[in-house]
Amino acid sequence: MSLVDRVVLLGRAGLDTLAALGRSGLFLVNVLFGRARFGNGWTLLVKQLHAVGVLSLAIIVVSGLFIGMVLALQGYNILVGYGSEQAVGQMVALTLLRELGPVVTALLFAGRAGSALTAEIGLMKATEQLSSMEMIGVDPLKYVIAPRLWAGFISMPLLAMVFCVVGIWGGAMVAVDWLGVYSGSYWSNMQNSVEFSEDVLNGLIKAVVFAFVVTWIAVFQGYDCEPTSEGISRATTRTVVYASLAVLGLDFILTALMF
Amino acid sequence: MNDASDYIVDLRNITFRRGSRVIFDNVDIRIPRGKVTGIMGPSGCGKTTLLRLIGAQLRPDSGSIWVNGQNIPELGREQLFAARQHMGMLFQSGALFTDLDVFENVAFPLRVHTDLPEDMIRDIVLLKLQAVGLRGARKLMPDELSGGMKRRVALARAIALDPALMMYDEPFVGQDPISMGVLVRLIRLLNDAMGLTSIVVSHDLAETASIADYLYVVGDGQVLGQGTPDELMNSDNPRIRQFMQGEPDGPVPFHYPAQDYVQDLMQTEKDA
Numbered sequence: 138m139s140l141v142d143r144v145v146l147l148g149r150a151g152l153d154t155l156a157a158l159g160r161s162g163l164f165l166v167n168v169l170f171g172r173a174r175f176g177n178g179w180t181l182l183v184k185q186l187h188a189v190g191v192l193s194l195a196i197i198v199v200s201g202l203f204i205g206m207v208l209a210l211q212g213y214n215i216l217v218g219y220g221s222e223q224a225v226g227q228m229v230a231l232t233l234l235r236e237l238g239p240v241v242t243a244l245l246f247a248g249r250a251g252s253a254l255t256a257e258i259g260l261m262k263a264t265e266q267l268s269s270m271e272m273i274g275v276d277p278l279k280y281v282i283a284p285r286l287w288a289g290f291i292s293m294p295l296l297a298m299v300f301c302v303v304g305i306w307g308g309a310m311v312a313v314d315w316l317g318v319y320s321g322s323y324w325s326n327m328q329n330s331v332e333f334s335e336d337v338l339n340g341l342i343k344a345v346v347f348a349f350v351v352t353w354i355a356v357f358q359g360y361d362c363e364p365t366s367e368g369i370s371r372a373t374t375r376t377v378v379y380a381s382l383a384v385l386g387l388d389f390i391l392t393a394l395m396f
Numbered sequence: 397m398n399d400a401s402d403y404i405v406d407l408r409n410i411t412f413r414r415g416s417r418v419i420f421d422n423v424d425i426r427i428p429r430g431k432v433t434g435i436m437g438p439s440g441c442g443k444t445t446l447l448r449l450i451g452a453q454l455r456p457d458s459g460s461i462w463v464n465g466q467n468i469p470e471l472g473r474e475q476l477f478a479a480r481q482h483m484g485m486l487f488q489s490g491a492l493f494t495d496l497d498v499f500e501n502v503a504f505p506l507r508v509h510t511d512l513p514e515d516m517i518r519d520i521v522l523l524k525l526q527a528v529g530l531r532g533a534r535k536l537m538p539d540e541l542s543g544g545m546k547r548r549v550a551l552a553r554a555i556a557l558d559p560a561l562m563m564y565d566e567p568f569v570g571q572d573p574i575s576m577g578v579l580v581r582l583i584r585l586l587n588d589a590m591g592l593t594s595i596v597v598s599h600d601l602a603e604t605a606s607i608a609d610y611l612y613v614v615g616d617g618q619v620l621g622q623g624t625p626d627e628l629m630n631s632d633n634p635r636i637r638q639f640m641q642g643e644p645d646g647p648v649p650f651h652y653p654a655q656d657y658v659q660d661l662m663q664t665e666k667d668a
Contacts, residue, residue, distance in 0.1 A: 265487045271480065272453070273553075273554075274479075274481035274505070
């Protein structure tokens with residue numbers, strides 16, 4: 138391959154990326170600001186909240202529990218060397234609320250709900266369900282995409298909160314019940330060091346931003362995919378990869394701005 | 397029929413390309429109101445594309461597409477969705493919503509576009525299902541239906557809002573003789589009983605010719621011929637004759653263009 142061919146390929150890849158960004162931007166504007174016309178929007182939203190949020194609860198709870206337990210165990214092993222094992226509660230809480238809660242929830246959400254959203258929408262496209270909806274005079278952006286997008290926005294921050302609560306509880310199980318850290322120290326140190334606006338609110342803001350980005354990527358990849366089995370497979374992979382990278386990148390930016 | 401109002405669809409000077417490939421090159425097609433019009437041609441000649449242009453799921457590179465007095469490519473998003481309520485389309489796969497049962501699939505357009513009370517929706521759905529012979533299957537899910545039944549349910553859904561124009565995309569593909577016979581009969585029957593205009597895109601010659609009042613044969617980005625089925629059967633045009641008689645070789649060659657056969661065999665490299 139000659140140098141010119143390589144430059145051409147690079148240019149084409151750049152143009153394709155820009156075109157995809159443009160399409161995803163227009164897509165988002167149409168989904169969020171297009172005129173809603175359907176009276177059963179709430180029913181659709183509740184159905185998607187169940188599919189996207191409630192069905193993700195198991196993986197979030199189990200992961201939160203184990204991550205909290207591991208944090209407490211690792212934290213104890215390090216802090217005990219300095220005679221500061223009483224601070225394990227605040228370490229667990231701050232790590233979960235500021236970082237691991239929103240980030241791990243977003244990564245799990247991308248893998249569980251994001252990939253499912255992409256595959257579902259992609260399959261609807263491949264089986265002409267979206268086309269038939271258009272020909273019935275129903276905008277699939279309003280009827281199919283919008284409820285899924287809003288369900289993601291709403292449910293992921295709630296899942297992040299559940300993750301943090303379960304993680305802190307898991308940390309207490311290990312630190313207090315197993316390793317013998319004084320219960321009063323675990324909880325009171327946590328209460329003294331965690332600030333609502335600095336830690337809880339900033340963590341929540343992170344979760345909201347991640348929810349927005351992950352769900353947007355998931356529904357767009359499904360809607361924009363090539364309507365073949367291979368196309369759906371590629372789109373599903375792209376959802377997990379792009380969403381994970383976006384979450385980790387944005388986490389650094391948000392952390393730099395917030396703390 | 398020389399008055400514009402006699403034609404429900406009027407495609408004027410339509411050019412449509414996919415990348416560098418020209419699908420339609422300055423094509424004119426008019427669909428007479430109240431008739432069954434067949435659009436025929438070899439696979440990949442753009443028949444389905446034509447339906448998607450009429451339904452504005454694709455936009456032409458140039459030309460106008462008038463449907464019921466509206467130039468479809470110029471409509472805004474909201475106007476377009478309103479215009480589509482007067483069109484019905486039967487997709488090749490049926491395209492039923494897999495999370496809804498047969499009844500809810502047919503009720504779907506009524507629920508989103510009307511404020512009818514539930515008992516009236518029920519009556520209309522049962523009427524439409526009765527028309528396609530599937531009233532008894534209303535509680536089944538799409539994955540419990542055969543291919544032919546799926547298309548009939550999709551047909552009932554497409555006519556739920558009593559559209560003025562029905563478009564059928566390859567309705568006979570992959571059907572057993574009984575299902576095909578049912579679909580052929582239904583298309584004609586519904587057209588006449590409901591006062592519809594029907595466009596049937598197909599390459600199944602005998603079935604389409606048996607119900608169509610008028611036929612277009614398209615290929616190579618052009619309208620190769622048009623007329624009643626009898627006129628086209630007796631056409632002198634070699635392209636049309638080859639298609640209508642199903643001859644394997646002719647203006648459309650049997651062999652894909654390639655270098656000389658003997659020369660090709662003499663070469664040793666795989667990609668030479």
